[in-house]
Amino acid sequence: MRVATDRFELRRAAGKALLVGLDAPRFTAHPVFELNDTGAYLWERLAHGDEPDAAAEGYARVFGVGADCARKDLAGFLDSMRSIGAVRR
Amino acid sequence: MATLRSALRGEDPAGVRGLDPALVDEVIALAESHSVTALLYGRLGSADDPRCVRARRLVADRALTCARQLYRLTFFSADLVRSLSDAGVESVLLKGSGVAALYPVPEYRKSGDVDLLLADPSRVGLACEALRRCGLTVVGEQDAHHHVSMRSPQGIEVELHVAITEDFDSDGLNRVVARCQAEAVRHVRAVRLLGCELPVLEDAYQALSLLLHMLQHFLRAGFGLKLLCDWVEFWARDVDPEQVDAYLRLVDACGLEGFSRVVTSACVRRLGLEESTAVVMLEGGRPLDERLVDDFLREVFDAGEFGHSSSERMVALRGSSLVDVAREFHHQTRLNFPRACRCPVAWPVLWAATLARFLRNNRRVRGTTTGDVIAEARRRGDLVRRLGLFGDGAEGQLK
Secondary structure (H helix, E strand, C coil): CEECCCCEEEEEECCEEEEEECCCCCCCCCCEEEECHHHHHHHHHHHCCCCHHHHHHHHHHHHCCCHHHHHHHHHHHHHHHHHCCCEEC | CHHHHHHHCCCCHHHCCCCCHHHHHHHHHHHHHCCCHHHHCCCCCCCCCHHHHHHHHHHHHHHHHHHHHHHHHHHHHHHHHHHHHHCCCCEEEECHHHHHCCCCCHHHCCCCCEEEEECCHHHHHHHHHHHHHCCCEECCCCCCCCEEEEECCCCCEEEEECCCCCCCCCHHHHHHHHHHHHHHCCCEEEEEECCEEEEEECHHHHHHHHHHHHHHHHHCCCCCHHHHHHHHHHHHCCCCHHHHHHHHHHHHHHCCHHHHHHHHHHHHHHCCCCHHHHHHHHCCCCCCCHHHHHHHHHHHHHHCHHHCCCCCCCCCCCCCCHHHHHHHHHHHHHHHCCCHHHCHHHHHHHHHHHHHHHHHHHHHCCCCCHHHHHHHHHHHHHHHHHHCCCCCCCCCCCC
């Protein structure tokens, strides 16, 4: 499972993590989603090529949560990303 | 200025001494007038003083707004270029996202519209038609002859340039610029931003375009710090020495080496452009008078973005005499009526029309008096004369 880095790019500006949609019909608005810190971290790990398990492990370590919580948060994150077309198998 | 310099140099914000809270409001007001507020993001220290807290919040808001605008304009620019290309019209992006891409954080460079230079100016009709099919409309009242203004349904203004700048009051310079432009559109490269390939001029020509843009506005109502920030960011990169040499040849051909040196020197003195980076551009010619550079910088500082700081700003004369006033008046007539002015018999009528428009606009649009506009133009003309832009002074003689 990979995040669709060909369709979205994570940008950082003004203290925010902004996920910008790259792919839209001409002259239509491109979506911009604001990710929180945990979402931005998971996106970057997955965009870097990490497998979901590795991303969850890193997440648990960095944010000081248990493994189960990390996996649950990852699943929730992937659901959100799937809903906007930002995940591909 | 020190805060802006630290931002452009990419200095560690923690290492920058916290701004005196008493000065914060003034700094923000100045930044706003120059549209560089977003560049101050993260640069206003961490003091708990309510003024600093309020300022940091304002800067963060501006930065976020700029970011969203950059995304909007970048995708829009790419769509415009593709649509024009589909219609057989090649174009190059001037300023906007192409220049923002030079910045460490492109999002912080404020842009408001899209400027496209048509590779073949004769295709401007075809270009307008192609963009009309995409939903844009031609703006009713065109305020310039070197571009056609169109507007998107979302209100974004698009300028289709048939020339990089409006004509200067120097036929020699205009001829050289036209030649440079014809060359420039054969030297295009792609800049990648947000997955978009944006066509921009190669460095030598992009630098010339930036310089000409500054000159155009300098001779009009003025320009502010944002364009100097663009200059800093442009040259702070590792520009290929061949491109630097090509730029110097272009600037020499245009007779603008003096103006280029003054602009560059101002950026070195106050905006953090490394002298070692700019050394090639500062070499040669007579030594620069430091007071001249400071006065130039003060003029930029006072102007605000595009000279919007005061309604008396309209043009800068070649000097401060009545002859210079008359000369500029004729130049404005030529700008207003480029085709009709080819017939000298029509000049009296055209002068009358220009005068009527000038008097009316001073009253209704600028809300000031004609006397004040002329006085300001003469005052600024003294700096133009000292810069030697029109062959009267020490450097940068326009041909």
